[in-house]
Amino acid sequence: MTPHSILSDPLTRLAAILGIVFISFSVTLLGIVVLMRLWRIVGDRRKRQFIDLWSPIFFESMAEIPKTLPGILASDWISFMQLYNSIQESILGEAKEKVNVLARRVGFDRVALKLMRQGRLSHRLTTIIALGNLCEHSAKNDLQELLLDKSPYVSLLAARALLRIDSRLAMDRIAVLCGSREDWSPVGVIEMLNEAGADTVTDPLSKVAAHSPPDDAARVLGFLEATKCTTAVPLARDILGREGLDDRLTIACVRLLAELAGPEDLPIIRGYLQHHNWCVRLHAVKALGRLGSIDDEENMISLLDDENWWVRFRSAEALANTSFMTMARLIDIKTRVSTKAQEVLSPFSITLPSRSKVSI
Amino acid sequence: MCTCRKNTPLAIGYARSKMDETGKNDQPSILLIEDSDDCARMLKFLFTRQGYTIFHAIDGIEAQTMIDTINRPSVVILDMMLPYANGLQLLAHIRSKPSWSSVPVMLLTSDGTTRTIVKAFELGANDYVVKPYKPMELVVRLKRLSASPPSTGI
Numbered sequence: 162m163t164p165h166s167i168l169s170d171p172l173t174r175l176a177a178i179l180g181i182v183f184i185s186f187s188v189t190l191l192g193i194v195v196l197m198r199l200w201r202i203v204g205d206r207r208k209r210q211f212i213d214l215w216s217p218i219f220f221e222s223m224a225e226i227p228k229t230l231p232g233i234l235a236s237d238w239i240s241f242m243q244l245y246n247s248i249q250e251s252i253l254g255e256a257k258e259k260v261n262v263l264a265r266r267v268g269f270d271r272v273a274l275k276l277m278r279q280g281r282l283s284h285r286l287t288t289i290i291a292l293g294n295l296c297e298h299s300a301k302n303d304l305q306e307l308l309l310d311k312s313p314y315v316s317l318l319a320a321r322a323l324l325r326i327d328s329r330l331a332m333d334r335i336a337v338l339c340g341s342r343e344d345w346s347p348v349g350v351i352e353m354l355n356e357a358g359a360d361t362v363t364d365p366l367s368k369v370a371a372h373s374p375p376d377d378a379a380r381v382l383g384f385l386e387a388t389k390c391t392t393a394v395p396l397a398r399d400i401l402g403r404e405g406l407d408d409r410l411t412i413a414c415v416r417l418l419a420e421l422a423g424p425e426d427l428p429i430i431r432g433y434l435q436h437h438n439w440c441v442r443l444h445a446v447k448a449l450g451r452l453g454s455i456d457d458e459e460n461m462i463s464l465l466d467d468e469n470w471w472v473r474f475r476s477a478e479a480l481a482n483t484s485f486m487t488m489a490r491l492i493d494i495k496t497r498v499s500t501k502a503q504e505v506l507s508p509f510s511i512t513l514p515s516r517s518k519v520s521i
Numbered sequence: 522m523c524t525c526r527k528n529t530p531l532a533i534g535y536a537r538s539k540m541d542e543t544g545k546n547d548q549p550s551i552l553l554i555e556d557s558d559d560c561a562r563m564l565k566f567l568f569t570r571q572g573y574t575i576f577h578a579i580d581g582i583e584a585q586t587m588i589d590t591i592n593r594p595s596v597v598i599l600d601m602m603l604p605y606a607n608g609l610q611l612l613a614h615i616r617s618k619p620s621w622s623s624v625p626v627m628l629l630t631s632d633g634t635t636r637t638i639v640k641a642f643e644l645g646a647n648d649y650v651v652k653p654y655k656p657m658e659l660v661v662r663l664k665r666l667s668a669s670p671p672s673t674g675i
Contacts (some may be wrong), residue, residue: 216562216563216566217566220563220566220567223656223657224657247559248559248563250653251559251560251563251652251653251654252563252653252654252655252656253653253654253655254655254657254658255655255657256655256656256657
């Protein structure tokens with residue numbers, strides 16, 4: 162049987178063609194994988210070489226900028242930017258400014274403005290961070306537009322960059338977004354606000370908290386609490402004085418008082434120990450643990466029988482945390498309360514929460 | 522600069538060769554325990570320029586092995602969050618070794634919580650620097666800790 166006679170059969174011919182197509186496809190695919198791998202290896206090697214060349218220059222520039230600088234190819238700007246960001250995020254003070262002088266000398270400010278508007282999302286995000294580190298004032302308008310970007314990553318990073326460039330001007334706008342952008346990561350927002358400092362953020366955030374709808378205001382009050390803005394305490398008192406207050410706002414205000422208020426606010430806090438919402442009771446009793454006197458002991462003991470487990474647990478914790486509490490006193494309380502209350506007191510009557518030996 | 526990224530016998534041998542008979546270094550050295558490449562690169566640059574020999578461990582296990590095998594360095598710079606063992610565990614290990622009990626230890630970490638700082642000093646840390654840091658200030662702090670600073674100025 163000759164090959165010609167075999168291929169004359171239509172079915173065999175179809176099988177042969179299919180076989181050739183599959184083999185060609187597999188070989189092509191294999192070739193693409195190998196090429197991609199090689200591309201990656203070459204890229205990584207090139208990036209390593211770039212970092213090895215530029216790291217010492219950056220480090221040197223923290224003291225004095227070298228007189229001659231190597232050129233940077235268009236394809237190396239992303240590596241430059243990543244290295245620049247990584248160094249900027251690990252240093253403080255004068256060194257930061259000197260690194261910026263170096264970056265401007267190589268023309269990074271102009272390149273970054275272009276890169277912000279093009280390319281992959283990851284590169285755009287890196288550029289936004291870099292523009293913030295560079296304190297590039299000419300990027301302010303573009304960054305303000307990006308504040309409204311639908312991607313929470315882009316908009317939050319743009320907010321952070323704007324705060325680094327001009328915190329006083331940017332904060333009014335960012336404060337409103339802190340309340341309305343539910344998609345912003347709370348951790349990211351708190352980091353950003355902490356970096357800007359309580360002095361910068363308290364007033365704009367307080368204004369938003371005072372005049373926004375309950376959801377937004379509660380969120381902003383949460384940020385004021387997390388950034389330890391003690392000057393927001395009067396605002397929380399004022400909001401609590403309003404008629405027919407939304408529960409979300411009551412929780413946020415009592416929570417803020419629990420963390421930041423002083424003993425002068427104890428009468429207000431005591432007024433929320435019997436609130437119908439268990440979250441409010443929980444934060445009120447937590448505040449008593451921090452601020453309460455011996456007169457509050459009975460209040461805390463009564464909440465050991467609360468219908469909500471979390472309130473019972475926080476009451477036990479608050480009792481154990483008070484400055485006047487001793488182990489003997491706690492064991493005595495345990496003997497005269499209900500079984501339910503004894504249960505939550507048990508972990509605390511073995512060891513009291515450790516108090517730092519250092520007064521801060 | 523000797524960068525013992527892997528705890529090879531050669532690296533340890535080099536570390537030993539730098540000690541005199543009393544176990545003291547003839548050249549000031551630093552045991553740098555830091556898992557971030559970027560951070561370690563900058564620290565190596567800063568301290569090598571000051572004349573220190575750097576021994577670098579990139580995780581808790583490597584650090585523990587180096588602490589058990591090399592002679593005491595002039596200073597230990599210790600990160601807090603490391604793979605396998607955290608900075609406080611390594612600090613306790615350093616202080617439990619009689620020959621290392623008086624080695625100055627500087628914690629260099631992004632963890633700036635009061636509780637951790639207090640704990641570190643209770644365990645015997647000599648200094649605590651929170652990242653990000655001022656490079657010049659770090660060098661001065663290190664020189665203060667180090668018994669015999671080899672040079673001055675950055």
